[in-house]
Amino acid sequence: MQTFTISKLAQAVGVNVETIRFYQRRGLVAEPAKPLGGIRRYGEAEVARVLFVKSAQRIGFTLDEIAQLLQLDDGTQCKKARAIAEHKLADVRKRLQDLQRIEAALAQLVDRCASRRGQVSCPLIAALQPIPHAL
Amino acid sequence: MQTFTISKLAQAVGVNVETIRFYQRRGLVAEPAKPLGGIRRYGEAEVARVLFVKSAQRIGFTLDEIAQLLQLDDGTQCKKARAIAEHKLADVRKRLQDLQRIEAALAQLVDRCASRRGQVSCPLIAALQPIPHAL
DNA sequence: ATAAGTCCCGTACCCAAGTACGGAGTCAAG
């Protein structure tokens, strides 16, 4: 298809044009060959790409990590891909646990605040102490 | 108690001394009064504080957000605290959803890689597209 | 009482992830 100019692409995914160009420099988004001294055109693939980057970022991946994740998408080198994916998976699971703990803590806090004003000694700090520090 | 010097504190929680000082400037960690031209002493409260900051950071909160969260711990101003907490809670739940999606996608990828080599067209990209883009 | 090792504090530097800027080229409409 290749229907977007860079600014349309940026607009479609809700980021700055400069951000697209920045991603291109980082190799996260393809730079289509420009047609004989002209203006590059982008398609759905690029839209998907940028959305992926932004989503992955929202959950805490760095651009370098995202670059790795994107390599998995090639389908080739399944062995390597698997190693990276497993590593990330462990990582993600740890993040999930932490998030779940803080979610519980926050929900509890909100709940207590709602039902009973007064001495709420916040459970947040406790929620994030993995070991009850025996040092 | 107040048994740690700043470097012992840093060492106890596994961060750089400079990081502690940086947090103090940001108001994230208390700076105990220094005893008449001398050296400040830190206790378990500061250890907990720094660990909290690091944990919260791991799951994607910024230092500014963490400062807000820490204010909730005061117990006072329950109304305000509740508002902040509710906001954060919504935020956390969104992060959780995203993480769960990517966890599933990664787990699937690993699984497929394990059982069947060959044309694995990575489910990651799909996993992070909220809407199947109908534009 | 002195040298080694810390601490205090300010300032400067670093990296990641953008954002802004500016000049030159392109393209579509009037």
Added chain:
DNA sequence: CTTGACTCCGTACTTGGGTACGGGACTTAT
């Protein structure tokens, strides 16, 4: 065929989260 909007590309600036550095004060072992 010019004007205005947009593109291309390079370079510079910004913000968040630290790290590093350096001079002077303090404290402790010898």
